[in-house]
Each structure stands twice: as C-alpha cells, then as structure tokens.
Amino acid sequence: MTIDLLLREAGEHVDRLAANQRSAVAVRPPAHKPTARLLAACALTVLVIGGLVALAMRPGPSVDPVSPTSSGPPSVFDSGADMIVFLKHGASPEQVAFVRDALTSQSDAIDPSRVEYLDVGASLLEARRVLASDAEFGALAPNVPTLFRLYAAPGATAAQLDELKPLFMLLPNVQDVRRPEDDQRADSVPMSPDTTDVATQPTLAPPSTS
Numbered sequence: 001m002t003i004d005l006l007l008r009e010a011g012e013h014v015d016r017l018a019a020n021q022r023s024a025v026a027v028r029p030p031a032h033k034p035t036a037r038l039l040a041a042c043a044l045t046v047l048v049i050g051g052l053v054a055l056a057m058r059p060g061p062s063v064d065p066v067s068p069t070s071s072g073p074p075s076v077f078d079s080g081a082d083m084i085v086f087l088k089h090g091a092s093p094e095q096v097a098f099v100r101d102a103l104t105s106q107s108d109a110i111d112p113s114r115v116e117y118l119d120v121g122a123s124l125l126e127a128r129r130v131l132a133s134d135a136e137f138g139a140l141a142p143n144v145p146t147l148f149r150l151y152a153a154p155g156a157t158a159a160q161l162d163e164l165k166p167l168f169m170l171l172p173n174v175q176d177v178r179r180p181e182d183d184q185r186a187d188s189v190p191m192s193p194d195t196t197d198v199a200t201q202p203t204l205a206p207p208s209t210s
Contacts, residue, residue: 009137016037023074024073024179041148045131052143059100064203066087070208073130074129074177075130075180076126076130076147077180079116079149079205080151081116081150081151081178082151082152082161082178082179082180083110083149083161083165083168083178084147084148084149084150084177084178085099085147085148085150085168085171085173085174085176086145086146086147086176086178087099087146087147087148087174087175088145088173088174088175089143089144089145089146089174090121090153091146091173094188095172095173096117096146096173098171098172099148099171099172100117100148101146102168102171103115103150105170106164107153108155108160109151109152109153109156109157109160109161109163109164110151110152110153110161111149111150111151111152111153111154112153114134114149114150114151115145115149115150115151116148116149117147117148117149118147118148118149119146120144120146121144122146123144123146123147124141124144126147127140127141127144145175145176162179165177165179182190
C-alpha cells in the first residue's frame with residue numbers, strides 16, 4: 001500500500017468523524033429556558049399560597065361601633081350585647097383568634113354566630129363615642145383595648161352568662177369581662193395599659209348546671 005493511499009484513507013476517516021460530530025450536535029435538544037408563562041404561573045402560585053396563609057391567620061372580621069339605642073349616656077352596650085370581653089392592647093392576630101375560638105366554643109350560653117370583634121381602629125372609634133372627656137380618651141388611646149361583643153344563645157340564662165365571666169377572665173390576653181349590670185357606669189372602658197400575657201391557655205369547661 002502506497003503512502004498516497006494511506007493518506008487518502010486517513011483523510012476520509014477524519015471526514016467521517018467530523019460528519020458524525022456535526023450530526024450529534026445538530027440533534028442535541030436545546031436547553032429549556034423558563035418561559036414568561038411558566039414564570040407567571042409560579043408567581044401566581046406563590047401569591048395564592050401566601051394569601052391563604054394570611055387568611056388563615058386573620059382573627060376574623062371587625063365590626064363598626066354602633067349608634068346609641070337609648071336617650072341616656074352612650075354605652076359600650078348600645079349594641080344590645082349581653083357581655084363584652086376586652087383584650088389587652090397589642091394582642092396578636094393569633095391570640096385574638098385563640099380567644100375567639102374559646103368564646104364560640106361556649107355555644108350553650110353564647111351565640112357563636114354573633115361573636116363580634118372590634119379591632120384597634122373600631123375600638124378607638126367606640127372609645128371616642130362613649131368616653132365623656134377628651135382627657136379620658138387621650139389617656140386611653142395609646143393603649144386602647146380591642147373587644148368582643150357577645151350575645152346570649154337562644155334559651156341561655158343570665159346565670160349561665162355570669163358563670164362564664166370568671167372563665168373568660170382566665171383566657172390569655174383578656175383584660176376585662178363585663179355584663180351590662182356590672183356597674184353603674186357601663187359606658188366606661190378599661191383604662192389599664194397592662195399588656196402582660198398570661199402564660200397558660202386553659203381549656204374552658206362547660207357552664208356548671210349545679
């Protein structure tokens with residue numbers, strides 16, 4: 001075999017290798033890049049999940065203050081509530097939700113469908129409505145307590161509601177519990193700035209029937 005033949009065969013072999021290499025590159029699938037639609041879908045998923053988490057952590061809707069129902073001095077009981085539970089200023093949404101669950105669990109005495117929560121903004125408006133002087137409101141405003149309005153369940157007795165008062169006072173972050181007949185000045189609002197948390201979270205027992 002001559003030198004020319006060897007060189008020709010070697011050249012043909014090199015050409016075949018180059019052609020195979022080009023074919024492999026041509027059929028290699030292109031790297032996938034995230035499309036705008038995929039990115040938008042991911043962003044929407046994150047927003048939906050975040051919204052569901054935030055919704056789950058909410059303490060529930062807040063209601064507005066009410067107009068007086070009588071010609072007498074304005075009162076926190078103008079709504080017709082049978083009991084009011086004041087929460088310490090600064091209670092977190094989780095703490096408010098815990099108290100709400102405890103209140104609604106006493107369905108023998110408390111109507112769970114009428115547990116109304118006034119958040120900080122609504123509680124400030126309510127305090128402005130019922131307090132007699134600017135000085136009182138000014139002292140309260142920086143540490144205004146939020147509150148729950150409670151209404152008796154159908155068939156519940158005054159005795160059942162009275163028995164719940166000391167139990168509700170044991171709940172964490174509860175500052176005061178009042179009934180309309182508790183004092184002569186039912187329009188007063190707790191003034192204590194105390195925000196100390198109660199360490200335990202007791203489970204309420206059903207009202208005593210004895």
